[in-house]
Amino acid sequence: QVQLVESGGALVQPGESLRLSCATSGFTFSSAAMNWYRQGLGKGRELVAAITSNGSDTVYADSVKGRFSISRDNANNVLYLQMNSLNSEDTAVYYCNAPKLGAWGQGTRVVVSS
Numbered sequence: 001q002v003q004l005v006e007s008g009g010a011l012v013q014p015g016e017s018l019r020l021s022c023a024t025s026g027f028t029f030s031s032a033a034m035n036w037y038r039q040g041l042g043k044g045r046e047l048v049a050a051i052t053s054n055g056s057d058t059v060y061a062d063s064v065k066g067r068f069s070i071s072r073d074n075a076n077n078v079l080y081l082q083m084n085s086l087n088s089e090d091t092a093v094y095y096c097n098a099p100k101l102g103a104w105g106q107g108t109r110v111v112v113s114s
Contacts (some may be wrong), residue, residue, distance in 0.1 A: 002026040002103045004096050009108030014087050016112075022079040022096030022105055030054075030074040035099055036081045038092035039107075048094070049081060063089065086112045 008020040020036070031053050039045045049070035050059045058070050069082040079096050093107040 002098070002101055004098065004103055004105035006094060006096055006105040006108035009094065009110045011111045011113065012086055013114050014112055016086055017082070017084045018086065018110060020081040020083065020094055020108060020110075022081075024077045024079065024096075024098070027098065027101060027103075029072075029077040032098050032100060034070075034072065034079045035097040036070060036079070037095045037097055038090075038110075039095070040089075040092040043092075045095070046092075051079070083110070086110075088112050 003025045005023045006020060008018060010018060012018055033050065033052050035050045036048045037045050038048050046061060048061050048064055049068055051070045051072055055072050060068060067085045071080045090110060091112050093109050095107045096105045
């Protein structure tokens with residue numbers, strides 16, 4: 001079955017960096033566009049970044065543009081989100097998503113606090 005497993009969330013201080021990973025299985029990852037979403041406490045789920053199946057095109061939310069980078073390793077079926085210059089507004093649970101499959105991971109928590 002389709003599985004998406006996020007990892008890499010942590011408690012970090014403002015200005016620090018983190019890299020999230022999403023290990024996938026059960027589908028042809030190299031053919032799937034992928035997304036990262038996040039949901040802060042009391043907020044709706046927000047699309048953070050998207051990437052095409054071959055990685056040639058990416059899209060970012062205005063709030064993370066220039067700080068976050070989405071990438072993928074199609075040989076190993078892994079999606080990444082590199083997050084730099086983190087601030088308190090980035091505190092959320094981060095989810096990877098395969099939109100055409102309607103599949104979601106369980107999420108990984110990122111807390112940015114001094």
